[in-house]
Amino acid sequence: MSTLQDKYASVIAAAQSAGIENMKVSEQNGILYVSGSAINSAAKDAVWNALGSIDSTYSASDINLDVQVGGLSAGSTLTVNTESSNLNIRQEPSTDASVVGKAAKGEIVTLVEQTSDEWWKVKTSGGEEGYAYARYLQA
Incomplete structure (x- = not known):
């Protein structure tokens, strides 16, 4: 090993x-x-x-x-599971990308696409669409 x-x-x-x-x-x-x-x-x-x-x-x-x-498809609802802060929704799947929206802890967002393991494309209840860090999203 x-x-x-x-x-x-x-x-x-x-x-x-x-x-x-x-x-x-x-x-x-x-x-x-x-x-x-x-x-x-x-x-x-x-x-x-x-x-x-x-x-x-x-x-x-x-x-x-x-x-x-598995079992998550487009349209699935996800709960924002951050420590306490808001989750940034970004224009591109990168921490360098500009923030296009925010989702509060406990807020429900909709899965648009599991683009990668780290970044999922989501849509907020306010209609903002972008990429969020997947480890803070819970099905």
Whole structure:
């Protein structure tokens, strides 16, 4: 087992115990890739929480989580699950992109598209459409 897989062993274990299906773990150029599909957003959250407990300053330079939540389709309603702040809705799927709207903690948004594991395109109740960080959205 490599150093990255050792470092993130609890994340891999959390993914397995949360029931992440078709899980693949690989390493390339010093980045650990974990992919698979989750039965629900709680299973996916378990993986993010395990990652957060190891590395609260999580960066994509070490690990790439690509866990799709099954059963979510366009039109699904999602709840904003931030710590306390508003969730930024951005023009593009990047933290560098301009903010086109905000959704408050607990607000319901509509899934437009699961564009990637990290960024989902959503529509707010006010009609603003853009990309939100998927780890703060719960089905």
